[in-house]
Amino acid sequence: MQITTLTLILFAIAASAFYFGRERSLAVATGPKKLLSLHSLPGYYGYYTAIWALLPALAIILTWILLEPKVIVALIVKGLPGAAQSMSPGELNLLVNNIQNLASGDVVAVEIDAVIREASLRYQDLSSVSRQMLVTLTLGVAAFGSVFGWRRITPDFRARNRVESVVSAFLIAASSIAILTTIGIVMSVLFEAIRFFREVPVTEFLFGLNWSPQTAIRADQVGSSGSFGAVPLITGTLLITSIAMVVAVPVGIMTAIFLAEYSSSRIRSITKPALEILAGIPTVVYGFFAALTVAPIVRTAGESMGFEVASESALAAGLVMGIMIIPLVSSLSDDAINAVPSAMRDGALALGSTRSETVIKVLLPAALPGIVGGVLLAISRAIGETMIVVMAAGLAANLTANPLEAVTTVTVQIVTLLVGDQEFDSAKTLAAFALGLMLFLITLGLNVLGLKVVRKYREQYD
Amino acid sequence: MVSGNPSSRARVEAGLGKRRRREIIFRSFGLAATLVGIFFLVAFFWTLIAKGASAFAQTFVQLDIEFAEEALAPGGELDLEFADFDSIARTALRTKFPEVTSRNDRRELNRLISVGAGYQIRESIIQNPELLGKTVAMQVPAAANVDMLIKGNIDRNVPADQRPLSDQQIHWIDALVADGSLVKKFNKALFVNGDSREPELAGIRGALMGSFYMLVITIALAFPIGAAAAVYLEEFATKNRWADLIEVNINNLAAVPSIVFGLLGLAVFINWIGIPRSAPLVGGLVLSLLTLPVIIIAARAAIKAVPPSIREAAFGLGASKMQVMFHHVLPLALPGMLTGAIIGMSRALGESAPLLMIGMVAFIVDVPASISDPATALPVQIYLWADSPERAFAERTSAAIIILLGFLLLMNLAAVIMRRKVERRW
Known part of the structure; x- marks a missing residue:
């Protein structure tokens, strides 16, 4: 039986448990004012029974799904002959894979010998036994739970409070997922990064000037010692980010000023949503645009002026990233400018200053902290942006400040290290997690700072 | 003065x-x-x-296909396993150019029709076994380069060794155009096929299904959890350290680079829990975590917008806190929450960086049939096609982007309409 069918059956059981629980509450209600003798509304008794039918059974299914494959593999490995037991983890893993493939009827990579055949039969056996156990256990628990819940129903039983406490446990659990996600992110990058730093010293990673993350297959290979100096990646990221900021910050702020101070409300009502479309375009589309439209234009333009331009220049990626960030900068600046009390604006205008003088001398200084906070968030966005640079920036880690050359970024390297076949014990794969940790910490710092500045400033005038 | x-x-x-x-x-x-x-x-x-x-139209060659019995059914029975359907298509093309005899020329001529022609002939004989022995006029897909020449994307004026078609091939194509054998039709393959190495056969169906499964998982997980978290933070949480921590967390998570969520998915869902790589299930889980902050923030705003008088009236009638929330506040806040959910979904639909981390970039021909089959997603398909060197894939990439933007537009329109419709002045 499929897990989905089993779950559907469970829900059907829960629905009938609801019905019978409700009926029982009506049946046990006695006295002259029948319903009023009940502590809770009849529906709550139904919900109470349904919860008893559903939750324990669902918990069993979940644990089963999580543990079943591991237990079965452990049993299979235990049953293998001695020669297989002494294999290295990698070889054993391969063998188990073949056994699993044979059991599920897929193509097997190696010649099938008696050991694999026998093990795959055992695998099929164990799987079907496990499935039967799961079905019996779940349905049994569901039935037992329904009966248990149903029998507890008496007129005095405080069903509403019980149901509400289950619901509130669910609410608390749901809100903790945000925290769990953060912990998950930190743990997943931290553990792999620590393994990486055991092989490559932290100082080399942070201050090394060379990035070529190949690790040798043979010891005598040319260039066998991979070097993991992240400095070229950081400078590359910063180069592209600064190009993006040079585009996005002035354009974003001026757009916000124009829309807030100069344009008529009709133009604003058209322009603002149009710019928001820019914010909604997926980044992969920007990447395509950067690689196939902007990069050739930048290249021909540069070469006609006599510069040598790499086909994957930092300039093209940075320009397009800047366009992507314009809406973010302009909407955050808009918030900051609108938060300045209009008394300040009116006062400046009444003293005879022109609109531009009001903006430059009064509004911008007052809105500056908010704008700076917005720019920090924009920088963090640019540093973490992936698809544009993966598609339009280069792979070679050049240590350069020339925007016409190809550079690579932290995100590009994470993608190239992790896409394709990977082994989880090579420094190459682990390096991606070290880069991820660095990326997470940098963006986290910028975000915390940016959000703090934006919020603190907003409260100032409220 | x-x-x-x-x-x-x-x-x-x-x-x-x-x-x-x-x-x-x-x-x-x-x-x-x-x-x-x-x-x-x-x-x-x-x-x-x-x-x-231009990718929405595709060039087809009109050929008189002879379903010859000796080729398809040597033993009297239709023999699908050994019949050479490609050669049937080639023979049909060669009858148009009887003057082509040398092996080299014949090979060049054969390159004008797609390898998809054989599949198409196979499908039609399977569906219609009575075609055996008859000759039928059929439109089979032309090779991608023919399509590109017809659409003007291959320049005839560059020297022959710099373009993918030889002078002779161009000459044949012109002849086919002259007798009306080349027709442009709606490119159905783009919508019904999975990915392919041949541009003229490549379609987005597999990627669309992958995206669809992921969005279903995302909405099924992120909306209830997000709504519940918002309800808790807005109505039940006492203003203590824990609530503050969650609040700061959610705001930060909304700004964490999406690629970091991909690393989380790789380390936790694939390496630790052991869900297969490339499966929409993993993608859906990662995208749920990614959209959760967006949904929570929108849902909290929607709950905040419900006036306190509603709550007070319900409390006054003796409702419990939960009853006030679930019977009165939540139904009123629901449209606003759904609007936020749609916005979150549209962000999830366009997301590709975390999907690269969890192996959804593989070349997958089959359309996924369940949430644990290997799949890719629409934006990842765009990324893959954008990387392909063939000119015909550039055209298809743009078409796939147009389709993706179309879906995003629909979702956002739905959100705007919903917001307009339910916006209430209290």
């Missing part, structure tokens, strides 16, 4: 021209900045449509 110090008045008047000029300059900077954004938006859509619109 204005009284005052004449010299300061003169100073002000002398500066007026300069100040007005500055004002105009500043203003035009503002206008220019606004136009930059608009210009890019227009340039964007213009290049996309100019590049991608």
Whole structure:
């Protein structure tokens, strides 16, 4: 039986448990004012029974799904002959894979010998036994739970409070997922990064000037010692980010000023949503645009002026990233400018200053902290942006400040290290997690700072 | 007559021209900045449509296909396993050019039709076994290069060794055009096929299904959890350290680079829990975590917008806190929450960086049939096609982008309409 069918059956059981629980509450209600003798509304008794039918059974299914494959593999490995037991983890893993493939009827990579055949039969056996156990256990628990819940129903039983406490446990659990996600992110990058730093010293990673993350297959290979100096990646990221900021910050702020101070409300009502479309375009589309439209234009333009331009220049990626960030900068600046009390604006205008003088001398200084906070968030966005640079920036880690050359970024390297076949014990794969940790910490710092500045400033005038 | 110090008045008047000029300059900077954004938006859509619109039509070759019995059913029975359907298509093409005899020329001629022609002939004989022994006029897909030449994407004027078609092939194509054998039809393959190495056979169906499964998982997980978290934070959480921590967390999570969520998915869902790589299940889980903050923030705003009088009235009638929430506040806040959910979904649909981390970039021909089959997603398909060197894939990439943007537009329109419809003034 499929897990989905089993779950559907469970829900059907829960629905009938609801019905019978409700009926029982009506049946046990006695006295002259029948319903009023009940502590809770009849529906709550139904919900109470349904919860008893559903939750324990669902918990069993979940644990089963999580543990079943591991237990079965452990049993299979235990049953293998001695020669297989002494294999290295990698070889054993391969063998188990073949056994699993044979059991599920897929193509097997190696010649099938008696050991694999026998093990795959055992695998099929164990799987079907496990499935039967799961079905019996779940349905049994569901039935037992329904009966248990149903029998507890008496007129005095405080069903509403019980149901509400289950619901509130669910609410608390749901809100903790945000925290769990953060912990998950930190743990997943931290553990792999620590393994990486055991092989490559932290100082080399942070201050090394060379990035070529190949690790040798043979010891005598040319260039066998991979070097993991992240400095070229950081400078590359910063180069592209600064190009993006040079585009996005002035354009974003001026757009916000124009829309807030100069344009008529009709133009604003058209322009603002149009710019928001820019914010909604997926980044992969920007990447395509950067690689196939902007990069050739930048290249021909540069070469006609006599510069040598790499086909994957930092300039093209940075320009397009800047366009992507314009809406973010302009909407955050808009918030900051609108938060300045209009008394300040009116006062400046009444003293005879022109609109531009009001903006430059009064509004911008007052809105500056908010704008700076917005720019920090924009920088963090640019540093973490992936698809544009993966598609339009280069792979070679050049240590350069020339925007016409190809550079690579932290995100590009994470993608190239992790896409394709990977082994989880090579420094190459682990390096991606070290880069991820660095990326997470940098963006986290910028975000915390940016959000703090934006919020603190907003409260100032409220 | 204005009284005052004449010299300061003169100073002000002398500066007026300069100040007005500055004002105009500043203003035009503002206008220019606004136009930059608009210009890019227009340039964007213009290049996309100019590049991608042609991909919705596709060139087909009209051929008289002979379902010869000796080729298809040597033993009297239809023999699908050994019949050479490709050669049937080639023979049909060769009858149009009887003068082609040398092996080399014949090979060049054969390259004009797609390998998909064989599949198409196979399908039609399976569906219609009575075709055996008959000759039928069929339109089979032309090779991608023929399509590109017809659409004007291959320049005839460059030397023959720099273009993918030889002079002779162009000559044949012209002959086919002249006798009306080349027809342009709606490119159905783009919508019903999975990915393929051959541009003329490649379609987005597999990627669409992958995206669909992921979005279903995302909405099924992220909306209830997000709504519950918002309800808790807005109505039940006492203002303590824990609530503050969650609040700061959610705001930060909304700004964490999406690729980091991909690392989380790789380390936790794939390596730790052991869900298979490339499966929409993993993608859906990662995207749920990614959209959760967006949904929570929108849902909290929607709950906040419900006026306290509603709550107080319900409390006054003796409702419990939960009853107030679930019977009164939540139904009123639901449209706003759903709007936020749709916005979150549209963000999830366009996301590709975390999917690269969890192995959804594999070349997958089959359309996924369940949430644990290997799959890719629409934006990842765009990324893959954008990387392909063939000219015909560039056109298809643009077409796939147009389709993706179309879906995003629909979702956002739905959100806007919903917001307009349910927006209430209390």
